[in-house]
Amino acid sequence: xxxxxxxxxxxxxxxxxxxxxxxxxxxxxxxxxxxxxxxxxxxxxxxxxxxxxxxxxxxxxxxxxxxxxxxxxxxxxxxxxxxxxxxxxxxxxxxxxxxxxxxxxxxxxxxxxxxxxxxxxxxxxxxxxxxxxxxxxxxxxxxxxxxxx
Numbered sequence: 001x002x003x004x005x006x007x008x009x010x011x012x013x014x015x016x017x018x019x020x021x022x023x024x025x026x027x028x029x030x031x032x033x034x035x036x037x038x039x040x041x042x043x044x045x046x047x048x049x050x051x052x053x054x055x056x057x058x059x060x061x062x063x064x065x066x067x068x069x070x071x072x073x074x075x076x077x078x079x080x081x082x083x084x085x086x087x088x089x090x091x092x093x094x095x096x097x098x099x100x101x102x103x104x105x106x107x108x109x110x111x112x113x114x115x116x117x118x119x120x121x122x123x124x125x126x127x128x129x130x131x132x133x134x135x136x137x138x139x140x141x142x143x144x145x146x147x148x149x
Contacts, residue, residue: 093114
């Protein structure tokens, strides 16, 4: 007589497999953004980067994501992974004195190096979202270079 138990059944295996196939396209949509920032200060600084995904959040300074990176010789590279397709904009600045903020003069003009995606330039203010916006496509690698001024 055989007293071994019957083989284990996995009743949810088919459902799990079907769910994986159903959601696979959503996972594949993630794109990666590689950012290079150049023309920073010659002395070491910290780069602050803010990523926005729409005009309202850009205007209200409500970041989708933010990162910092060392700028040992005026250049830095970093990445944002798994972005949904859409329009994005970046704001960056090099914190040259280590106080964690973009310093300005009495007129409100930055005294530390800063920049925007598309190397957008504003007129006595930051450029708008549309000027700085770039398109990220599904399942792609997007490279952006920002020159600090």
